[in-house]
Amino acid sequence: MTSAQALTSIIDNVNNLISILRDPNDNTTLRTGKTYLDLSKPEYEKMSRHLSEASRALNKIAYDYKVISPGLLTPSILKLEDDIKISTPQTTTFMSSFQDIKEEVKPFMKTKEHKEHKHHIEPNVDNECINIGNTFKTLEEAADVFEEYARKCGFNICKGNSKRDVYQEFACSARGKVRMRKIPDQSKQRNRKSIKKMCKCHVILRKKDDDWVITTRKLHHTHELLSIDEIKKTAKNRFIPDEFKLKAIELHSKGEAPAKIQYEFESELGERCTWSMKDLYNMLYRYKSDA
DNA sequence: AACGGAGTAACACCCTTGCG
């Protein structure tokens, strides 16, 4: 089985799952004969989340493997602006079947209306912790709270504009745009994408007496949000603790190959090994340059 | 062909300045 075949097989199975969830007459349904209107809000939410996650993952894999399969239950890959999307007859019908659902459920669904506003995405996550008027003893405390909210939503934060002891902005790391530079030799131009999407999501805190108060907040994004796994893989969340830096430097100085060192770290730490092979290379190279 | 390593362009982050 080729990777492309494996991928289409996965898409096929996801489509079947969607069909089962939709069809109340299907004996194999996990919905115990309920029509979709009988589903509770948490059930809607759960289904929507899983579907969204699966769709995003498939989108990524299909893009990586450049799968354009015009057959099958066929996920057709459509080029939309700068994004590549997967759509299937099932997902379209599935989503349209929620057109008349209760208002309270709509925010959880990826409806047509939602798609049209894809450049105005506001996460459906509890944001009480960053309400306007909330106060914090320190900026660090505020940053922690905003970071926790960001993690739940699927974006990273960075510091934005500020005036010392007056105000401080914390923003989505997709804030702003990349400064273009003139490259004399175009052949040296690198194919590197930026995470900057002119995102407007931010909170602004102002100092009031000894506290920092949230005075402004904008929570909508101009880009797709990331899954927890994707967040973990972003540069900001990858770091090599000093203990392992020293261990790697020592092993490398004894002639151990970086790949072997990384393999040992991954075996030992599993999920806790947040950094990649490339990060290890960079660290060792930097160490050598500094020495 | 695959891997390892070196060099460095381009990036993210954070800050200051200045404008409306």
Add this chain to the structure above:
DNA sequence: CGCAAGGGTGTTACTCCGTT
């Protein structure tokens, strides 16, 4: 007060080239 632009600095990841 809010925002954009630009500079400084450390980091990330792309490309090339030698080695296996």
